[in-house]
Amino acid sequence: MALFEIDESSGLPVWVQLRNRFVYLIKTGHYQPGDQLPSVRTLAAEAAINYNTVSKVYVNLESDGYVESVRGRGVFVRDIGGKADDVRSIADTEIEGCIRRCLALGMTIDEVTLRMMDVAHRLKDEKS
Template sequence: MTGKAVPRFEVDKASSLPLWVQLRDRFVFLISSGYYEPDEQLPSVRKFAAENHVSLNTVSKAFMALEREGYIVTRHGSGAYVRGGVSEAVLSDIDVITEDYVRSCLERGMDLEDIPRFVGQAIARLRAAGEGDDRDARP
Protein backbone atom coordinates (compact mmCIF):
# COMPACT_ATOMS: atom_id res chain seq x y z
CA MET A 1 0.00 0.00 0.00
CA THR A 2 1.19 3.49 -0.72
CA GLY A 3 2.57 5.36 2.27
CA LYS A 4 1.20 8.70 1.14
CA ALA A 5 -1.85 10.23 2.67
CA VAL A 6 -4.97 9.87 0.62
CA PRO A 7 -5.21 13.17 -1.27
CA ARG A 8 -8.17 15.33 -0.34
CA PHE A 9 -10.72 15.82 -3.06
CA GLU A 10 -13.17 18.68 -3.09
CA VAL A 11 -16.15 18.62 -5.38
CA ASP A 12 -16.60 21.73 -7.53
CA LYS A 13 -20.35 22.11 -7.25
CA ALA A 14 -20.33 24.98 -9.75
CA SER A 15 -18.74 22.75 -12.41
CA SER A 16 -20.83 21.19 -15.13
CA LEU A 17 -18.43 18.23 -15.16
CA PRO A 18 -19.69 14.99 -13.61
CA LEU A 19 -18.06 14.06 -10.30
CA TRP A 20 -16.17 11.10 -11.77
CA VAL A 21 -14.60 13.39 -14.42
CA GLN A 22 -13.55 15.90 -11.74
CA LEU A 23 -11.97 13.03 -9.82
CA ARG A 24 -10.26 11.69 -12.95
CA ASP A 25 -8.88 15.15 -13.70
CA ARG A 26 -7.55 15.45 -10.12
CA PHE A 27 -5.68 12.16 -10.44
CA VAL A 28 -4.32 13.15 -13.86
CA PHE A 29 -2.94 16.29 -12.20
CA LEU A 30 -1.48 14.31 -9.28
CA ILE A 31 0.19 11.89 -11.68
CA SER A 32 1.35 14.52 -14.19
CA SER A 33 2.73 16.79 -11.46
CA GLY A 34 4.77 13.96 -9.95
CA TYR A 35 2.84 13.61 -6.68
CA TYR A 36 2.45 9.99 -7.71
CA GLU A 37 5.51 8.55 -9.43
CA PRO A 38 5.66 5.75 -12.01
CA ASP A 39 4.94 2.33 -10.50
CA GLU A 40 3.65 3.90 -7.27
CA GLN A 41 0.48 2.41 -5.85
CA LEU A 42 -2.61 4.60 -5.65
CA PRO A 43 -4.96 4.48 -2.68
CA SER A 44 -7.54 1.75 -2.98
CA VAL A 45 -10.90 2.69 -4.44
CA ARG A 46 -12.54 1.79 -1.14
CA LYS A 47 -10.12 3.84 0.98
CA PHE A 48 -10.30 6.89 -1.29
CA ALA A 49 -14.09 6.74 -1.41
CA ALA A 50 -14.40 6.42 2.37
CA GLU A 51 -11.94 9.20 3.22
CA ASN A 52 -13.41 11.61 0.68
CA HIS A 53 -17.09 10.71 1.15
CA VAL A 54 -17.48 9.77 -2.51
CA SER A 55 -19.38 6.78 -3.89
CA LEU A 56 -17.37 3.63 -4.65
CA ASN A 57 -18.94 3.57 -8.11
CA THR A 58 -17.77 7.15 -8.80
CA VAL A 59 -14.19 6.40 -7.79
CA SER A 60 -14.23 3.12 -9.69
CA LYS A 61 -15.48 4.88 -12.84
CA ALA A 62 -12.68 7.48 -12.55
CA PHE A 63 -10.04 4.74 -12.09
CA MET A 64 -11.39 2.82 -15.10
CA ALA A 65 -11.06 5.99 -17.20
CA LEU A 66 -7.49 6.52 -15.92
CA GLU A 67 -6.62 2.97 -16.91
CA ARG A 68 -8.29 3.25 -20.32
CA GLU A 69 -6.37 6.49 -20.98
CA GLY A 70 -3.05 4.92 -19.98
CA TYR A 71 -2.33 6.73 -16.72
CA ILE A 72 -2.61 3.70 -14.45
CA VAL A 73 -2.54 -0.08 -14.56
CA THR A 74 -4.57 -2.37 -12.34
CA ARG A 75 -2.85 -5.44 -10.96
CA HIS A 76 -5.47 -8.02 -10.01
CA GLY A 77 -5.54 -8.49 -6.26
CA SER A 78 -2.89 -5.84 -5.71
CA GLY A 79 -4.43 -2.50 -6.65
CA ALA A 80 -3.89 0.38 -9.06
CA TYR A 81 -0.45 1.71 -9.92
CA VAL A 82 0.81 4.66 -11.93
CA ARG A 83 1.96 3.40 -15.31
CA GLY A 84 5.73 3.42 -15.67
CA GLY A 85 7.07 5.57 -18.47
CA VAL A 86 5.08 8.09 -20.44
CA SER A 87 1.71 6.97 -21.76
CA GLU A 88 0.22 8.03 -25.07
CA ALA A 89 -2.40 10.04 -23.16
CA VAL A 90 0.29 11.96 -21.30
CA LEU A 91 2.26 12.54 -24.51
CA SER A 92 -0.89 13.88 -26.13
CA ASP A 93 -1.45 16.25 -23.19
CA ILE A 94 2.18 17.40 -23.38
CA ASP A 95 1.80 18.07 -27.10
CA VAL A 96 -1.21 20.31 -26.42
CA ILE A 97 0.63 22.12 -23.61
CA THR A 98 3.68 22.64 -25.82
CA GLU A 99 1.63 24.02 -28.68
CA ASP A 100 -0.19 26.37 -26.30
CA TYR A 101 3.17 27.55 -24.92
CA VAL A 102 4.54 28.25 -28.42
CA ARG A 103 1.38 30.15 -29.39
CA SER A 104 1.57 32.16 -26.16
CA CYS A 105 5.19 33.09 -26.92
CA LEU A 106 4.24 34.17 -30.44
CA GLU A 107 1.35 36.27 -29.11
CA ARG A 108 3.85 38.07 -26.87
CA GLY A 109 5.98 39.00 -29.87
CA MET A 110 8.66 36.32 -29.79
CA ASP A 111 10.03 34.74 -32.96
CA LEU A 112 9.92 30.98 -33.44
CA GLU A 113 13.72 30.97 -33.40
CA ASP A 114 13.78 32.49 -29.87
CA ILE A 115 11.56 29.89 -28.21
CA PRO A 116 14.07 26.97 -28.11
CA ARG A 117 16.61 29.26 -26.41
CA PHE A 118 14.13 30.09 -23.63
CA VAL A 119 13.22 26.42 -23.21
CA GLY A 120 16.93 25.57 -23.02
CA GLN A 121 17.44 28.20 -20.33
CA ALA A 122 14.53 26.82 -18.31
CA ILE A 123 15.96 23.30 -18.58
CA ALA A 124 19.36 24.57 -17.42
CA ARG A 125 17.75 26.24 -14.38
CA LEU A 126 15.84 23.06 -13.50
CA ARG A 127 18.99 20.95 -13.84
CA ALA A 128 20.91 23.38 -11.63
CA ALA A 129 18.15 23.04 -9.03
CA GLY A 130 18.40 19.24 -9.26
CA GLU A 131 14.93 18.77 -10.73
CA GLY A 132 14.37 15.96 -13.20
CA ASP A 133 17.56 14.09 -12.21
CA ASP A 134 15.65 11.18 -10.71
CA ARG A 135 13.53 10.47 -13.75
CA ASP A 136 14.28 7.61 -16.12
CA ALA A 137 15.50 8.46 -19.60
CA ARG A 138 12.53 8.95 -21.93
CA PRO A 139 12.41 7.64 -25.49
Protein backbone atom coordinates in the same frame (compact mmCIF):
# COMPACT_ATOMS: atom_id res chain seq x y z
CA MET B 1 -6.17 21.41 1.51
CA ALA B 2 -7.34 17.92 0.66
CA LEU B 3 -5.73 16.10 -2.24
CA PHE B 4 -9.14 15.46 -3.79
CA GLU B 5 -11.86 18.08 -3.59
CA ILE B 6 -15.07 18.06 -5.56
CA ASP B 7 -16.48 21.37 -6.74
CA GLU B 8 -20.23 20.99 -6.41
CA SER B 9 -20.79 24.19 -8.40
CA SER B 10 -18.77 22.92 -11.36
CA GLY B 11 -20.58 21.88 -14.49
CA LEU B 12 -18.32 18.83 -14.72
CA PRO B 13 -19.57 15.50 -13.39
CA VAL B 14 -17.87 14.30 -10.20
CA TRP B 15 -16.16 11.40 -11.97
CA VAL B 16 -14.64 13.76 -14.58
CA GLN B 17 -13.35 16.11 -11.87
CA LEU B 18 -11.76 13.20 -10.04
CA ARG B 19 -10.28 11.74 -13.23
CA ASN B 20 -8.83 15.11 -14.25
CA ARG B 21 -7.29 15.51 -10.79
CA PHE B 22 -5.63 12.09 -11.00
CA VAL B 23 -4.29 12.83 -14.48
CA TYR B 24 -2.89 16.12 -13.23
CA LEU B 25 -1.26 14.47 -10.20
CA ILE B 26 0.26 11.75 -12.37
CA LYS B 27 1.51 14.12 -15.09
CA THR B 28 3.05 16.55 -12.61
CA GLY B 29 4.87 13.82 -10.69
CA HIS B 30 2.88 13.74 -7.46
CA TYR B 31 2.24 10.09 -8.26
CA GLN B 32 5.31 8.39 -9.67
CA PRO B 33 5.40 5.25 -11.85
CA GLY B 34 4.84 2.27 -9.56
CA ASP B 35 3.03 4.25 -6.87
CA GLN B 36 -0.14 2.64 -5.61
CA LEU B 37 -3.30 4.72 -5.72
CA PRO B 38 -5.66 4.71 -2.74
CA SER B 39 -8.08 1.80 -2.77
CA VAL B 40 -11.50 2.49 -4.23
CA ARG B 41 -13.13 2.11 -0.81
CA THR B 42 -10.61 4.32 0.95
CA LEU B 43 -10.85 7.14 -1.58
CA ALA B 44 -14.64 6.92 -1.71
CA ALA B 45 -14.83 7.25 2.08
CA GLU B 46 -12.20 10.00 2.41
CA ALA B 47 -13.56 12.15 -0.41
CA ALA B 48 -17.23 11.36 0.32
CA ILE B 49 -17.70 10.06 -3.21
CA ASN B 50 -19.78 7.09 -4.28
CA TYR B 51 -17.80 3.84 -4.53
CA ASN B 52 -19.05 3.24 -8.10
CA THR B 53 -17.89 6.72 -9.15
CA VAL B 54 -14.33 6.07 -7.93
CA SER B 55 -14.38 2.65 -9.58
CA LYS B 56 -15.45 4.25 -12.87
CA VAL B 57 -12.54 6.71 -12.64
CA TYR B 58 -10.01 3.92 -12.06
CA VAL B 59 -11.37 1.92 -15.01
CA ASN B 60 -11.15 5.02 -17.20
CA LEU B 61 -7.59 5.78 -16.06
CA GLU B 62 -6.60 2.20 -16.84
CA SER B 63 -8.16 2.28 -20.30
CA ASP B 64 -6.28 5.52 -21.01
CA GLY B 65 -2.98 3.95 -19.94
CA TYR B 66 -2.30 5.97 -16.80
CA VAL B 67 -2.65 3.11 -14.33
CA GLU B 68 -2.55 -0.66 -14.18
CA SER B 69 -4.85 -2.72 -12.01
CA VAL B 70 -3.25 -5.76 -10.39
CA ARG B 71 -5.83 -8.22 -9.12
CA GLY B 72 -5.62 -8.59 -5.36
CA ARG B 73 -2.93 -5.91 -5.00
CA GLY B 74 -4.42 -2.61 -6.17
CA VAL B 75 -4.06 0.07 -8.80
CA PHE B 76 -0.59 1.32 -9.73
CA VAL B 77 0.65 4.28 -11.77
CA ARG B 78 2.21 3.32 -15.10
CA ASP B 79 5.23 5.01 -16.63
CA ILE B 80 3.68 7.47 -19.08
CA GLY B 81 7.08 8.80 -20.14
CA GLY B 82 7.44 12.39 -21.19
CA LYS B 83 3.89 13.50 -20.42
CA ALA B 84 4.78 15.28 -17.16
CA ASP B 85 5.15 18.65 -18.87
CA ASP B 86 1.89 18.42 -20.88
CA VAL B 87 -0.28 19.91 -18.14
CA ARG B 88 2.18 22.71 -17.39
CA SER B 89 2.50 23.49 -21.09
CA ILE B 90 -1.27 23.68 -21.54
CA ALA B 91 -1.62 25.82 -18.41
CA ASP B 92 1.18 28.15 -19.56
CA THR B 93 -0.51 28.61 -22.93
CA GLU B 94 -3.82 29.47 -21.27
CA ILE B 95 -2.21 31.89 -18.82
CA GLU B 96 -0.16 33.56 -21.56
CA GLY B 97 -3.30 34.08 -23.64
CA CYS B 98 -5.10 35.62 -20.68
CA ILE B 99 -2.17 37.95 -19.94
CA ARG B 100 -1.95 39.04 -23.59
CA ARG B 101 -5.69 39.83 -23.64
CA CYS B 102 -5.33 41.91 -20.47
CA LEU B 103 -2.36 43.77 -21.93
CA ALA B 104 -4.46 44.47 -25.03
CA LEU B 105 -7.02 46.08 -22.72
CA GLY B 106 -4.35 48.59 -21.69
CA MET B 107 -3.29 47.02 -18.38
CA THR B 108 0.35 46.95 -17.35
CA ILE B 109 2.04 43.65 -16.59
CA ASP B 110 2.11 44.62 -12.88
CA GLU B 111 -1.63 45.32 -12.93
CA VAL B 112 -2.28 41.99 -14.61
CA THR B 113 -0.13 40.21 -12.02
CA LEU B 114 -2.03 41.84 -9.16
CA ARG B 115 -5.41 41.02 -10.70
CA MET B 116 -4.39 37.38 -11.27
CA MET B 117 -3.23 37.11 -7.65
CA ASP B 118 -6.52 38.64 -6.42
CA VAL B 119 -8.56 36.23 -8.51
CA ALA B 120 -6.45 33.24 -7.41
CA HIS B 121 -6.91 34.20 -3.75
CA ARG B 122 -10.65 34.63 -4.23
CA LEU B 123 -10.92 31.19 -5.83
CA LYS B 124 -8.85 29.69 -3.02
CA ASP B 125 -11.14 31.29 -0.44
CA GLU B 126 -14.20 29.91 -2.24
CA LYS B 127 -12.73 26.39 -1.91
CA SER B 128 -12.21 26.83 1.84
